[in-house]
């Protein structure tokens with residue numbers, strides 16, 4: 179039957195339907211078919227004889243076969259075979275006559291009667307059951323919420339890319355789901371940043387309902403194509419401030435090319451430390467986890483297999499690397515360098531650190547390689563511009579983004595527009611490197627969200643004065659007194675990390691080490707263990723009649739402790755670090771800011787405590803005053819000179835010395851055990867080394883003789899003597915110390931400190947004078 183016979187249509191070609199049978203009524207068995215709209219039928223163009231080519235009304239004729247035309251009251255329906263791919267989606271006709279049920283069969287998967295397909299039946303039943311569980315209001319509420327959100331976020335489907343369009347709708351639905359789960363996650367504060375709905379959905383999955391100030395201010399500049407220098411307090415979300423626009427750019431590029439084919443890396447992110455590089459990669463992966471298709475992100479750092487990283491680099495869209503390994507790979511492969519010359523973004527994270535500390539040379543080489551003009555690679559425009567002005571005109575088309583919590587002050591003034599970069603002077607300065615970065619714009623956008631303070635808002639700071647040789651004791655006291663989930667202890671030397679870790683472990687504290695001399699895998703393992711440790715304070719076993727820590731594996735309320743050098747000072751974002759202890763005072767104000775910034779991140783609270791020897795206290799107060807003075811003056815509290823003298827911003831903590839003295843016997847035993855084991859280990863290593871050297875020289879090795887010959891009284895001789903003494907300690911003595919320490923740890927320390935702070939102190943018993951001296955309530959560190 180032809181329903182639209184050879185007629186010319188203004189809105190499209192003519193159509194005719196060839197029904198399967200003469201019966202125009204509902205078919206007896208319509209198994210495998212369904213009612214469908216006329217436009218979604220499988221129309222085929224009809225070959226029209228040449229003679230009709232130009233004839234009025236004879237072009238563009240289409241026909242379709244195998245369609246039943248069914249009269250349904252006053253209307254006509256088209257019933258056609260369903261393509262296989264759609265079978266799963268089909269829900270069955272509501273009005274199908276029950277008695278016409280077709281047998282459920284693989285070959286006839288779609289029946290007019292919903293009861294005939296066991297598969298669909300189960301699906302429908304599940305759906306119904308879910309609806310029942312959710313209650314009748316839920317679907318409507320969800321739809322309402324979704325509609326509201328779509329309006330709010332102005333989510334527009336990407337045009338012209340059906341896959342992306344489908345993704346956008348899927349994401350919008352996911353976003354609604356994510357929101358529904360999270361009750362009222364209102365994402366409206368992200369709207370002014372004009373992000374894609376895919377991106378909004380991914381951010382919603384992270385439960386970040388609003389941008390942080392640095393994100394709100396830096397993202398629009400970056401998305402408008404500017405170079406940006408961003409300064410914001412530690413833990414304020416700088417990673418996503420550059421990460422979101424980079425991923426957005428990748429999504430846009432992919433939508434434009436409409437192909438899965440790679441177009442080379444989009445961004446290179448340089449990080450000063452390996453851990454930070456891995457963390458940035460993880461953070462960006464988390465951001466992209468909500469995308470249907472995300473960029474391939476890889477980290478390129480020292481300490482891990484080069485070959486694997488080379489392979490990953492070949493397919494990477496976003497590369498995060500430390501300068502050393504990055505340069506190693508770039509200098510050994512032209513194709514890697516060539517691919518990176520096409521990046522859209524170069525990010526220098528923790529710029530001020532990256533450019534110091536031995537990274538400078540490699541960073542400079544990388545920058546040179548990125549800007550190198552290679553015959554065949556350079557386009558004419560670039561070559562012309564090189565001729566015109568070699569120094570001033572950037573030879574690339576990338577945006578440069580530089581971020582840190584601290585930037586040198588002169589630089590800030592210069593960036594504020596008072597002067598051009600002055601290249602005379604220290605070549606290893608940040609200024610010099612910024613010049614080397616070869617910004618695309620003459621003046622990059624400078625975004626400073628904390629012009630007066632680099633410290634996190636919710637950070638409390640304290641300083642404890644103690645004897646030079648009492649730092650171990652006070653470290654232990656602070657760890658006991660300050661209830662924490664995770665504590666991070668900073669030292670200035672690798673040897674101190676090596677000593678403090680077993681020292682705290684001997685005291686039953688869960689300590690892990692991190693320093694640059696460790697194998698990379700061990701470094702990552704330490705961080706993982708530190709992170710993995712339970713967040714709930716360890717349980718304590720009350721002992722009868724006394725106050726003090728319990729006999730459980732940990733005698734403090736800290737679930738894990740990381741002892742680290744400054745390798746952990748920058749950028750590391752580990753949740754639930756509530757306490758940072760500066761066992762050694764930081765070397766600079768910036769180091770203080772970054773170390774302390776490992777706590778009180780992302781609006782959480784945290785405490786930073788400095789342990790200062792007698793000579794360290796005054797200069798440290800001054801150093802911290804420097805960090806705080808600007809903020810205090812800005813808030814007009816008092817004059818700058820007064821502030822500096824008073825050491826504003828850090829209060830002195832007076833821990834009751836009687837309490838500390840109660841801990842001394844344990845600390846002394848733990849020190850002896852640790853030092854003996856380190857000395858023995860070192861002695862064995864030294865001994866082996868000397869023996870090998872002697873063997874190579876062909877002389878006889880006699881350790882006593884050699885030692886006597888090499889005896890000197892200079893620097894370090896005291897340590898040598900102590901080590902020698904420690905090496906002489908017998909196994910039985912060490913065993914005895916361990917037993918004594920175990921005994922001490924199993925007894926409660928009668929400190930009188932409130933139960934809250936010493937995990938199970940029998941305060942009431944102490945008040946009744948049950949045992950020992952009651953020292954009064956100590957409210958933690960009083961911070």
Ligand SMILES: Nc1ncnc2c1ncn2[C@@H]1O[C@H](COP(=O)(O)OP(=O)(O)OP(=O)(O)O)[C@@H](O)[C@H]1O
Nearest residue numbers: 386388389390412413414415416417583749751780
């Ligand atoms: N918009 C947001 N809302 C809530 N939390 C966020 C948001 N953006 C980032 N965060 C979280 O804040 C924490 C700190 O972010 P990030 O590590 O980027 O800080 P940072 O400014 O780079 O710190 P640092 O200067 O120490 O390197 C991270 O755990 C991150 O997941």
